[in-house]
Amino acid sequence: xxxxxxxxxxxxxxxxxxxxxxxxxxxxxxxxxxxxxxxxxxxxxxxxxxxxxxxxxxxxxxxxxxxxxxxxxxxxxxxxxxxxxxxxxxxxxxxxxxxxxxxxxxxxxxxxxxxxxxxxxxxxxxxxxxxxxxxxxxxxxxxxxxxxxxxxxxxxxxxxxxxxxxxxxxxxxxxxxxxxxxxxxxxxxxxxxxxxxxxxxxxxxxxxxxxxxxxxxxx
Amino acid sequence: xxxxxxxxxxxxxxxxxxxxxxxxxxxxxxxxxxxxxxxxxxxxxxxxxxxxxxxxxxxxxxxxxxxxxxxxxxxxxxxxxxxxxxxxxxxxxxxxxxxxxxxxxxxxxxxxxxxxxxxxxxxxxxxxxxxxxxxxxxxxxxxxxxxxxxxxxxxxxxxxxxxxxxxxxxxxxxxxxxxxxxxxxxxxxxxxxxxxxxxxxxxxxxxxxxxxxxxxxxxxxxxxxxxxxxxxxxxxxxxxxxxxxxxxxxxxxxxxxxxxxxxxxxxxxxxxxxxxxxxxxxxxxxxxxxxxxxxxxxxxxxxxxxxxxxxxxxxxxxxxxxxxxxxxxxxxxxxxxxxxxxxxxxxxxxxxxxxxxxxxxxxxxx
Numbered sequence: 001x002x003x004x005x006x007x008x009x010x011x012x013x014x015x016x017x018x019x020x021x022x023x024x025x026x027x028x029x030x031x032x033x034x035x036x037x038x039x040x041x042x043x044x045x046x047x048x049x050x051x052x053x054x055x056x057x058x059x060x061x062x063x064x065x066x067x068x069x070x071x072x073x074x075x076x077x078x079x080x081x082x083x084x085x086x087x088x089x090x091x092x093x094x095x096x097x098x099x100x101x102x103x104x105x106x107x108x109x110x111x112x113x114x115x116x117x118x119x120x121x122x123x124x125x126x127x128x129x130x131x132x133x134x135x136x137x138x139x140x141x142x143x144x145x146x147x148x149x150x151x152x153x154x155x156x157x158x159x160x161x162x163x164x165x166x167x168x169x170x171x172x173x174x175x176x177x178x179x180x181x182x183x184x185x186x187x188x189x190x191x192x193x194x195x196x197x198x199x200x201x202x203x204x205x206x207x208x209x210x211x212x213x214x215x216x217x218x219x
Numbered sequence: 220x221x222x223x224x225x226x227x228x229x230x231x232x233x234x235x236x237x238x239x240x241x242x243x244x245x246x247x248x249x250x251x252x253x254x255x256x257x258x259x260x261x262x263x264x265x266x267x268x269x270x271x272x273x274x275x276x277x278x279x280x281x282x283x284x285x286x287x288x289x290x291x292x293x294x295x296x297x298x299x300x301x302x303x304x305x306x307x308x309x310x311x312x313x314x315x316x317x318x319x320x321x322x323x324x325x326x327x328x329x330x331x332x333x334x335x336x337x338x339x340x341x342x343x344x345x346x347x348x349x350x351x352x353x354x355x356x357x358x359x360x361x362x363x364x365x366x367x368x369x370x371x372x373x374x375x376x377x378x379x380x381x382x383x384x385x386x387x388x389x390x391x392x393x394x395x396x397x398x399x400x401x402x403x404x405x406x407x408x409x410x411x412x413x414x415x416x417x418x419x420x421x422x423x424x425x426x427x428x429x430x431x432x433x434x435x436x437x438x439x440x441x442x443x444x445x446x447x448x449x450x451x452x453x454x455x456x457x458x459x460x461x462x463x464x465x466x467x468x469x470x471x472x473x474x475x476x477x478x479x480x481x482x483x484x485x486x487x488x489x490x491x492x493x494x495x496x497x498x499x500x501x502x503x504x505x506x507x508x509x510x511x512x513x514x515x516x517x518x519x520x521x522x523x524x525x526x527x528x529x530x531x532x533x534x535x536x537x538x539x540x541x542x543x544x545x546x547x548x549x550x551x552x553x554x555x556x557x558x559x560x561x562x563x564x565x566x567x568x569x570x571x572x573x574x575x576x577x578x579x580x581x582x583x584x585x
Contacts, residue, residue, distance in 0.1 A: 117307035120268050123294035124301050125321040125378045126328030135320070139311040 001195055004172045005180035008088070009200075012176055013157040016095035020152045023096070024103025025145065029133060031104075032111050044108075051101035058097055059165025066093070066166065090167035091174050095156035102155050106148020110141035150211045154204050220244075222382055222414045226264055226274035226284070230257065235271075235438040237261050241431070247408055247415045249429025249446065251422065251461050257438040258418045259304075262384045265416075266301045267294040278414070279381055295328060300380030304387050306371035308359040314370045315355035318342035318377050325378040345373040348407070364391040365400055372404075382414040389424060401427060422463045426450060434458040456583045459501040464581065465553035466502040482550050485530045488520070489577045496584040504545065504553035506579035509570035518574060529572045548573075 027047055034040045050058045066084040067073045076082055084090050114137050122132045138145070160178040167174035169183060177200050184193035221242045228235045235257040241248045252258040263269040265276055265283070273286040278299070283292045308317050319335075319342045326333050333341075346352040349369040359367055368388065375383065388404070389397050405428060408415050419425055425432050425446060432449055434442035434457060442449050442458035453459040459467055470487075471479045478487040478500065487500070510518065510529055518529045532548040539545075544561040546554045546569065554573055556565070 115305070115307065117303045117305060118309060120266065120294065121301070121303060121307040122309075122324075124266060124297070124299055124375075124380070125324045126295045126298075127324045128295070131324070136309055139309075 005175050005177045005196060006199060008175060009157060009177040012091045012095055013153055016092045016156045017149065017153045019096045020099050020103045021149050024100055025107050027104045028107035028111055031108060047104050048101045050097050055098055055161025056165055059094060059162035062093060062097060062162060062166045085166055086168045086170065088174055091163050091176055094162035094166050095159045098159050098162050099152040099155040103148045103152040106151060107145045110144025111137055114140040147211055150207055154207055220279050223277040224265060226271035226276060228271040233438040235260055238440060239433055239443055241414055243412060243414045246430030247417055247428050249425040249432040250416060250418045250435060251425045251432055252435035253420055256435045258435050259386055262386055262416065262418055266299050267297050298381045300375040300378060300383045302371055302375060302385045302388055304390060306367045308367055308371055310359050313356050313358055314351060315342050317370060318345060318374045321374045321378040342377060345377040349373045364393060365396045368392060385417040387419055434461050453581055456499055459581055459583050464501040465504040467499055469499050472497060483530045486525060486527050487575060488527045494582045497582045498585060499583045501581035501583055502575050502579050504555040506576060507554045507573040508576060510572040510574045511570060515572055529574045532571060532573055535569050
């Protein structure tokens, strides 16, 4: 059995959750702090869009942005001499974009649940906004934020459509587990695909049950 | 040293308009009003959680808010203490961590460096002051309402604010603990020496705690002055109602010494001069005096033969309190009397008339 899809997937999922977690948290905090309901709704819609769209559409947009003949792609290539499309980095970008809304929405919900009086009280003690976020809001919202992180991680692990669009399906380079399953099935190798399926199911099951077990402990 | 508040804020259902100056030398200022009258909003404007549309807030010479000069100080800069209705203790921290946190950050904000040990000692000092030192390792959710309140108060006092604001401080405390807490708080606040504002809808709390009071109705100030004076002479209908006066009736002024109460079909004759803008009078239910048939003749005007200063009572409804009986007659005539006297004298035969002593009449205007 070729273990490279497992390694690539795990690496992609771990690196992408690092980005997604903090980006989602930062975005959630930013949106919660917005005063105007109109801007809030608009930005929220944009942040949620990757979840509502088919991943291939998100992948299409990513190709459109990072493509080698596109301004951003050309800029990256000429200034940093790095190519995004059809590289391992592209699998991370795809996973981040697709899993971001899950993180963002869970974190936003959790932050909004925090008793606003705690924030006001903290302010009367002279605490800076950043300190309030990490010392008061974050500990209160932690269960919801962590749940969002776990969901985003499993979503990143299972990402297929956008990855195929922007990273392709290059064996040993960008072929993640879902892509490997697709490739094996397409080649008629059901037994090979089955092994990858088993790994993916096992990992996801472990993570989700760990989350439930932790959540059950709390209450 | 004082707190000056002159603010206006448009709310969905009314306009809040506050205008008062508080001097801590005069003791605790109570803000009395029904729920939704704008009393909590007033405190929130002072804290900086809400922003008034216009006006000025000055605390000990520091301008916290000035719409003309476009000053709106951040909550962090204002140095105000606010006891939230739900106490707002940080749930993830022990009692002492809560207090230490307030000490740490308020000192940091003032540019004072303190060690963990100093912070801990100071926290313990305030927790001992409020008799919650034995709770230092407890989490808020394990504490009773009264304990949470004391810890929250310790936390606020430890942060050394320039004004202390209490928002319905006893609403979440069990009734049997309330009086004990009130006694302790009375002691503490009596010697505090800084501005203390307390918002409540309970006239008893205001009367016990506050040397001066402010009556609010529909966002407007309906009375401001020494508590005892306002209870003795509320002047406005709103103040009379909020200070617990049960009998409030519209009147027609006949002349300087005579009134007519249409609702009760009663005539009132007084020796003193009736104030000019009187549109209603109030009589506290305790001061209504029962009149027997034989005594009734004493209330007849010798010249005209009309009955004066008595109201005919019929169709009673009786509310039983532990130590008191409240009798409500037709046309909302309220009479309160101690349980013993009621049981001994009036239980079998309720008086047919109640008299209104001149000394008990509160002359009220809008």
